[in-house]
Amino acid sequence: MRLLKSQIDQKHGSGFATFLPEEPEDMWHAYNLIQPTDLIRAKALRRVQKTSDSGSVSSERVKIDLTIAVTSTDFDIGSGQLHVAGRVAVENEYVKLGGHHTLDLELNRRFTLEKVDGWDSVALEMLKEACDTQRKAELWAVVMGEGIANICLITEHQTILRQRVEVAVPRKRRGGIDGHDKGMEKFFWTTLSTLLRQMDLSSAAASTQPEKTVPLLIASPGFVATSFLAYIKAEATRTTNKPLLALLPTILVAHSSSPHVHSLAEVLASSVITTKLSDTKYARETALMDKFNTYIRLDDGRAWYGPREVERAVEKGAVGRGGGVLLISNALFRANDVVERKRWVGLVDRVRDVEGGEVRVLSSLHESGQRLEALGNVAAILTFPLEDLDEEDDEEEEVAEAPVVEEEDMII
Secondary structure: OEEEEEEEOOOOOOEEEEEEOOOHHHHHHHHHHOOOOOEEEEEEEEEEEEEOOOOOEEEEEEEEEEEEEEEEEEEEOOOOEEEEEEEEOOOOOOOOOOOEEEEEEOOOOOEEEEOOOOOOHHHHHHHHHHOOOOOOOOEEEEEEEOOEEEEEEEOOOEEEEEEEEEOOOOOOOOOOOOOHHHHHHHHHHHHHHHHHHHHOHHHHHHOOOOOOOOOEEEEEOOOHHHHHHHHHHHHHHHHOOHHHHHHHHHEEEEEOOOOOHHHHHHHHHOHHHHHHOOOOHHHHHHHHHHHHHHHHHHOOOOEEEOHHHHHHHHHOOOOOOOOOEEEEEHHHHHOOOHHHHHHHHHHHHHHHHHHOOEEEEEOOEOHHHHHHHOOOOEEEEOOOOOOOOOOHHHHHHHHHHOOOOOHHHHOO
16 A cells, blocks of 8 residues: 555654555555544545526535544455445535545545544554555465365455356266366366466566565365366466466465365465465464464463453563563454553553563454454463463452451351
């Protein structure tokens, strides 16, 4: 996302920033940046009614600069559309103050964001990530079976199903004409053609500054993925397609339990794949979640999850230098309650700036973030073990409810 203008006071957090989203991934960043009570200014089309001198009424659509105070956001990951609803905060000749309106943020349409409660440390970090032009796609993946293929793009923040390919493949028959092989060849040709269009290797090769080749993962039950890789190699050699030939060394083949997108999570969690993709943000976060689950199974007090338990661990200085890691979902920073958002921002600031620990903000649209969601959206790996963090409240309640015994009652 391109940052066109920024006037933000780093010390007090006041100010605004003007953005121009250029890629579908930018809409995801905008969704995370925009929170309730924020002010959004953008171009909008609004139907207005005009009354002529003769008394006739006509309506027309006019383009206006509209500023709204955000009340809610709705993001459609499939289409990449972001709808921001709110109340009009600046009156003009076409709209009244306080009226409801929804802004549709789109690619290549600028908007200005101002945070009434200030740009906190988490918002500034999100702003930095959103405008980092070096952060692009991390991995392409094809999860497939006989006659079905799901082409996915995995970025640092989300997994997107870009295209689904379905081709009828006849079953193998004993004796007679077997159309299975021809059907599979047609299926492979269709899948490869679709994949190349999505990856757009030709434009990357034509660029004066070609980018690093993004790895490709092919996964399937049985030997479909292996056969598809052999087909890609044969086509690359036959057509002498240089971008495709350059892609071959980056292709990984793995086994999946099904040809559907949900099986991609188990593939990416396997140790073989995470080792080969160790330099990607997704793989690092998956490895941290695996490490956390290992400590949970050991039950040695080095891993805790849940808001109350993690906050207590931070208060005791157990999530700091020497291996402490705070795992927190970005969904917590989209809370409608301002106090709730500040609670988690304060926790992140304390771990990162005071305790010196590592903070990982996991995307709710990644497999690792979904695993964290099941644990209450926040977890921690401790530098030293702590016991019974979840039992202190129970003990305090028991002490508070214990009956007071008078001396006279104790006389026998």
